[in-house]
Amino acid sequence: MGDQNITARIGKPLVLNCKGAPKKPPQQLEWKLNTGRTEAWKVLSPQGDPWDSVARVLPNGSLLLPAVGIQDEGTFRCRATSRSGKETKSNYRVRVYQIPGKPEIVDPASELMAGVPNKVGTCVSEGGYPAGTLNWLLDGKTLIPDGKGVSVKEETKRHPKTGLFTLHSELMVTPARGGALHPTFSCSFTPGLPRRRALHTASIQLRVWSERRGGEGPNVGEHMSECMTLRKGRVQPVATGTTHR
Structure with a gap:
């Protein structure tokens, strides 16, 4: 049996x-x-x-x-x-x-610069067992590290007495020139045992500037004429003109 x-x-x-x-x-x-x-x-x-x-x-x-x-x-x-x-x-x-506390994004960036690597923040989950995993999301979709535009530095620590785990995940991104101006990032914790619900952080929305930032406003480049719309209570960018993928 x-x-x-x-x-x-x-x-x-x-x-x-x-x-x-x-x-x-x-x-x-x-x-x-x-x-x-x-x-x-x-x-x-x-x-x-x-x-x-x-x-x-x-x-x-x-x-x-x-x-x-x-x-x-x-x-x-x-x-x-x-x-x-x-x-x-x-x-x-x-x-x-053991279900950890809700994950948090600590030391979040206040803005991002297009075309260069930027640290978005560090996602932290404390007090879980088994260790589980942390995942970053961009506009609700899972980010896959590619070593180029998206990279993640992870660290796992185990408490010597309780045996519970603390996870750190630092996200670096290089926003594409001509991409979205207001990307929204969040982080989720997936438990190490199946059939347990994922836990999510609050989202952070960051402003992307071009490399030629100057004065008091953004210089977003000649290909980035953009209007803003309000949908479902959240400001989202809608590109007009050239579409960039």
């Missing part, structure tokens, strides 16, 4: 059912654990003592972990014999997770 995958939030209780076990004593069953807390298989039974505050067998044969932690990731197996003599095995593969 294959393992049943279980995900549990760090710090929350977890109950694993021992299938086929009689609901009341006397019971013939045995739990075996192989986790980050064990060097070999740890054996627990209804007749034995609980494992400190880590785990104990409940009266119905289920296994209770009062507050799961990163060290509890691993394999849990129960073998039970019913009163009629039928043996049933239960196998679980446990993984834990």
Whole structure:
């Protein structure tokens, strides 16, 4: 029988059912654990003592972990014999997770210069497990680093005591001459476990200047005649004239 995958939030209780076990004593069953807390298989039974505050067998044969932690990731197996003599095995593969705080963009740029590399900002996510990933978005679409116009410098740190992760992602872009004048950037955190929703930062909208900026206003070049429209409560540029891709 294959393992049943279980995900549990760090710090929350977890109950694993021992299938086929009689609901009341006397019971013939045995739990075996192989986790980050064990060097070999740890054996627990209804007749034995609980494992400190880590785990104990409940009266119905289920296994209770009062507050799961990163060290509890691993394999849990129960073998039970019913009163009629039928043996049933239960196998679980446990993984834990912690949802980090909402990611933030720190040290954001106030403006960008066309044709040269610019630092947009650094996206930071703190307190997650597993590590997960950070992604930058431009006008709602994921930015793919290409080493030319878009580059990302990433750093992952793990807290020595809690084991939780902090992620940093620094975005550098080189706006194209003749491109959008008011690009909107945001960042999202994608959890390391599936079926968990992504978390998003607030968006930042930056002004792009041409390289020949002078005086009090932008010099956007001869190919960039542009009018501004207001749509859905947000100012967006609408290019008139030559379209640049």
